[in-house]
Amino acid sequence: MNELGDMDVVDVAFHVADRAAELALSYFRARVTTTSKADGSPVTEADRAVERLVREELAELRPDDALLGEEYGQVGGSQRVWIVDPIAGTTFFGRRDPNWRVHLALAVDGVVELAVVTSPALGLRWWASRGGGAVETAWPPGSGHVRRLAVSTSSSLADAALEALSTIPIGSSPACFRAARTPLPLVELVRGEVDGVLAEGFAAWDHAPWILLVQEAGGRFTDAVGGAAYERGGGLYWVFSDDGVGRPGASVRR
Structure with a gap:
């Protein structure tokens, strides 16, 4: 994580991901209508509201960083780019299926250095930092569930x-x-x-x-x-x- 510079960027990522997950889950519980974008892909008001929240949070906490999101494109020209998918799996979201996620990542000079994937309806989170390994935890945090992630050892x-x-x-x-x-x-x-x-x-x-x-x-x-x-x-x-x-x-x- 040396490329990230200040270590508090991890705390920023968790804070923003938590806020986004909470808002997304509130929309999921309230039931929202799914419509189609011009390209035919599904979208809900939750997608737009969650991305707006992420943009507002990062504009305050990381004003010099750029941001790329599914709903509103890219803003900023920094080599430090936050990438957000406010509702990954909008089709699942609209069908009341819990298998949707909130994606947040930070890339520095084109290389992803930090990743947080939260599944609010399943109560899980997967996150990784470059050189620090990958971990599955409960969401919201606090249950004590921690699992170090590792791919299979199969080579055949x-x-x-x-x-x-x-x-x-x-x-x-x-x-x-x-x-x-x-x-x-x-x-x-x-x-x-x-x-x-x-x-x-x-x-x-x-x-x-x-x-x-x-x-x-x-x-x-x-x-x-x-x-x-x-x-x-x-x-x-x-x-x-x-x-x-x-x-x-x-x-x-x-």
Whole structure:
């Protein structure tokens, strides 16, 4: 975390993530209407309200930093960029399914250094700092639940459990992939419960925190050209626990 400079940035991230999660959960309990954006993707008033809150908090606490959000784009030109997805999983949110999250990440010079993913309705949080590992805790904090995250130790493709997200037709994936068993396969991966996940169509705010969470749990998060820059969106992403398991990624690149 040396790249972050002042250490209190972690406290800022938790404070902002907590405020955002609390507001999002209040909307979830109140039931909101889902509408469509111009591009056809779903949105609710909660998405917009939570992002506005994050922007207000960071403008006060980190006024010199830039911010990139799903609903209102980017403001600021700093090389320290906060990336926010106010409601990751808006479709779940609108259906009263608890498998939605609030994403917050901080990138410095294009590299994600801090990640906080909160699942208010499930009562869980996953967070990581570069060089500090990845951890699962309860949310709100205080229950004592702490789990150090680590990908599986499998290095054999023959024995690997590989999943494809629902955005990818299984018919277009290699035969060794199965449909994801849960709405949160990346959580399964950083817990060591599956060995690889094939995903498609991520935007920066979708995958930025997961890049660091996977890396700090000991895995790899790569795009079709073998990189993991959060700025690149769309295409296929291959997330895996070990280079031996990672071999099928080449066969599904488009």
